[in-house]
Amino acid sequence: MWTVRGLVKHYPAGRTRLRRRSADAPGAAPVRANDGIDLDVRRGEIFGLLGPNGAGKSTLVRQLTGLLRPDAGSITLLGHDLVAHPERAARLIGYLGQESTALDELTVALAAETTGRLRGLAPGTARAERDAVLDELGLTDIAQRPLKRLSGGQRRLACFAAALVGERPVLVLDEPTTGMDPVARRAVWAAVDRRRAERGTTVLLVTHNVIEAETVLDRVAVIDRGKVIACDTPAGLKAMVDGEVRLDLVWRDEPPLELPEITALREQAETAGRRWTLRLPQDRARAVVASVTAGEAFAALDDFTLATPSLEDVYLALGGSQKGLVKA
Numbered sequence: 001m002w003t004v005r006g007l008v009k010h011y012p013a014g015r016t017r018l019r020r021r022s023a024d025a026p027g028a029a030p031v032r033a034n035d036g037i038d039l040d041v042r043r044g045e046i047f048g049l050l051g052p053n054g055a056g057k058s059t060l061v062r063q064l065t066g067l068l069r070p071d072a073g074s075i076t077l078l079g080h081d082l083v084a085h086p087e088r089a090a091r092l093i094g095y096l097g098q099e100s101t102a103l104d105e106l107t108v109a110l111a112a113e114t115t116g117r118l119r120g121l122a123p124g125t126a127r128a129e130r131d132a133v134l135d136e137l138g139l140t141d142i143a144q145r146p147l148k149r150l151s152g153g154q155r156r157l158a159c160f161a162a163a164l165v166g167e168r169p170v171l172v173l174d175e176p177t178t179g180m181d182p183v184a185r186r187a188v189w190a191a192v193d194r195r196r197a198e199r200g201t202t203v204l205l206v207t208h209n210v211i212e213a214e215t216v217l218d219r220v221a222v223i224d225r226g227k228v229i230a231c232d233t234p235a236g237l238k239a240m241v242d243g244e245v246r247l248d249l250v251w252r253d254e255p256p257l258e259l260p261e262i263t264a265l266r267e268q269a270e271t272a273g274r275r276w277t278l279r280l281p282q283d284r285a286r287a288v289v290a291s292v293t294a295g296e297a298f299a300a301l302d303d304f305t306l307a308t309p310s311l312e313d314v315y316l317a318l319g320g321s322q323k324g325l326v327k328a
């Protein structure tokens with residue numbers, strides 16, 4: 001129902017956000033933010049875009065929602081050509097972007113009601129939908145507070161509520177749960193599930209949060225440097241690194257490098273301060289745990305954890321260009 005083929009988007013050199021210094025150099029190349037993206041999102045699915053900072057996710061989403069014109073490629077949503085008719089996206093998609101500045105001056109109730117009115121609801125219907133959605137998300141008590149006086153998580157939830165008013169068949173959520181507490185997160189996923197079950201709503205979700213991605217997504221496209229480097233169910237992707245485990249060792253102070261087994265481990269470890277992360281076959285991990293917990297090294301160890309692979313490990317196994325997915 002949502003088909004994307006050969007999508008390309010360049011930003012001119014010199015207007016780059018993250019690479020400003022190199023882009024200012026004379027002759028700097030334009031940024032190829034999306035570099036030939038193909039996607040097929042099915043009706044009723046919760047489809048994720050996962051990738052590190054600067055991978056090109058927001059650029060892709062802005063094109064998919066008709067806000068940014070691609071340099072090349074095609075986008076069709078529910079039979080509509082969104083490259084030729086980007087204005088049609090607003091009738092098909094409820095979009096929650098990363099920023100809420102447009103709604104910040106309004107109260108929670110007015111933000112929801114106004115969104116409903118802008119989407120063509122009659123005044124009475126907009127008010128009724130507003131009340132229902134605020135109640136569903138537990139926002140009734142703060143309905144009369146302006147968004148700019150709320151905490152980051154509350155503001156995010158209020159914007160999510162507004163995006164739900166005036167039902168659209170597709171929801172695009174760009175990191176919807178950032179800053180939310182667990183109660184608010186659960187309310188978001190319950191609201192998404194309900195719409196999918198009752199109306200077959202399709203959801204495109206941009207996320208950095210690996211745990212959330214693994215629990216809520218039906219399928220996920222891993223994006224790196226403007227390309228889709230893998231696309232499958234979370235379980236399908238994780239099967240690629242089956243048999244590997246992640247071992248984290250946290251040293252109290254300095255690692256005991258006088259011990260040869262520890263020096264050998266350092267070669268394979270990714271280090272971040274006192275933490276060493278190793279990705280190892282299961283039996284090798286067991287042997288390493290046995291040696292660091294039984295021997296002299298144990299006294300120097302503050303903590304250790306063994307974990308099954310996550311989508312982060314999949315990203316690294318696929319040759320991802322960054323050290324990981326986690327937002328800096």
Ligand SMILES: Nc1ncnc2c1ncn2[C@@H]1O[C@H](COP(=O)(O)OP(=O)(O)OP(=O)(O)O)[C@@H](O)[C@H]1O
Nearest residue numbers: 011015016017018033052053054055056057058059
């Ligand atoms: N308006 C812009 N002008 C110039 N370059 C841009 C612009 N927006 C993004 N870029 C560049 O395009 C690339 C992709 O950025 P994009 O924001 O799409 O990534 P992202 O995956 O959404 O990152 P994040 O997770 O940080 O939001 C980056 O190199 C970025 O610096």
